[in-house]
Amino acid sequence: MTTLNAGLVVSLADPRDGLRRIQEAERLGVQRVWSTVGGANVDAVSVFTAAAATTDTIGFGTSIVPTYPRHPVVLASQALALEGLAPGRLQLGIGPSHRPTIEGGFGIPMGKPLAHLREYLTVLRSLLWTGKVDFHGEYFRIVIDLPPTLQPTTTPIPISALGVNAFRLAGEIADGAISWIAPVPYLVSTALPALAEGAQHGNRDMPPLIGHVPVAISRDRSAVRDAAARMFGSYGRLPFYAHMFDAAGFPVENGRLSAAAIDELVVSGSPDEVRARLETIQREGIGELLISHVPVGDAAAEERELSGIIAA
Numbered sequence: 001m002t003t004l005n006a007g008l009v010v011s012l013a014d015p016r017d018g019l020r021r022i023q024e025a026e027r028l029g030v031q032r033v034w035s036t037v038g039g040a041n042v043d044a045v046s047v048f049t050a051a052a053a054t055t056d057t058i059g060f061g062t063s064i065v066p067t068y069p070r071h072p073v074v075l076a077s078q079a080l081a082l083e084g085l086a087p088g089r090l091q092l093g094i095g096p097s098h099r100p101t102i103e104g105g106f107g108i109p110m111g112k113p114l115a116h117l118r119e120y121l122t123v124l125r126s127l128l129w130t131g132k133v134d135f136h137g138e139y140f141r142i143v144i145d146l147p148p149t150l151q152p153t154t155t156p157i158p159i160s161a162l163g164v165n166a167f168r169l170a171g172e173i174a175d176g177a178i179s180w181i182a183p184v185p186y187l188v189s190t191a192l193p194a195l196a197e198g199a200q201h202g203n204r205d206m207p208p209l210i211g212h213v214p215v216a217i218s219r220d221r222s223a224v225r226d227a228a229a230r231m232f233g234s235y236g237r238l239p240f241y242a243h244m245f246d247a248a249g250f251p252v253e254n255g256r257l258s259a260a261a262i263d264e265l266v267v268s269g270s271p272d273e274v275r276a277r278l279e280t281i282q283r284e285g286i287g288e289l290l291i292s293h294v295p296v297g298d299a300a301a302e303e304r305e306l307s308g309i310i311a312a
Contacts, residue, residue, distance in 0.1 A: 006310040007032030009292035029311030032059035052086035066097035072124040095160025171198025186248035208287025216268040216294040
């Protein structure tokens, strides 16, 4: 049996339940838990910091921390707190999020998202990795050092990516590219070559592609489609995702994902069938699988079964 490099997305909407689920995931052998940070939701970095004090080995990944609402020095201070409790267990995924959220919700002008992300990553990595930053750009002008009591840490900083330019940027400067609800054929035919191109431009080794894969432990395809549409249907109304689905060959109609798109996105079946498909996806060049559970029946039981499937 092939060893999967896979982590599990855990909902932290209820922080106490989120802590329990992280502890359970560690007990079942899950290598890493992932969660999102966005809008006015519970902050994953904060919950992960609490979880770091009550676990021993499990890794933590943010997918992603939106860059616009959170100053990079503030995020660095949060990451240092988590690293101090759980050294080497954090992947700090960052990304620009989406205009409806950032401009419509927060009221923050986005300007050029990838240019902003490039500067943000430069500042964040310099402060975390070297303990100081002296940067003067279009979006940030920062000169600051860590206090002598804090030691720098080489926390990996992957970035979110949907389009070709974002994957190129990840290849050039980031520690990985994180996809979200992107069909695997699109990741293989579009994302991986763009990631390699960016790495070549940056004269560096290609960082890993962290590919999001929704999974349902069910052979009832109709029920899987319905459940996935409830979880991911709203993404078709976000312009960045609509463009990606169009490029992937699954045009969004009236803001809704097609049944064909959902069928391509979601891995489903018996535990053995799911495991086999995940192993195949890993062999196609996806460096790490970011698994989100699509509940169809007994959500808690299915999540435990999924944890067992992807456990180390």
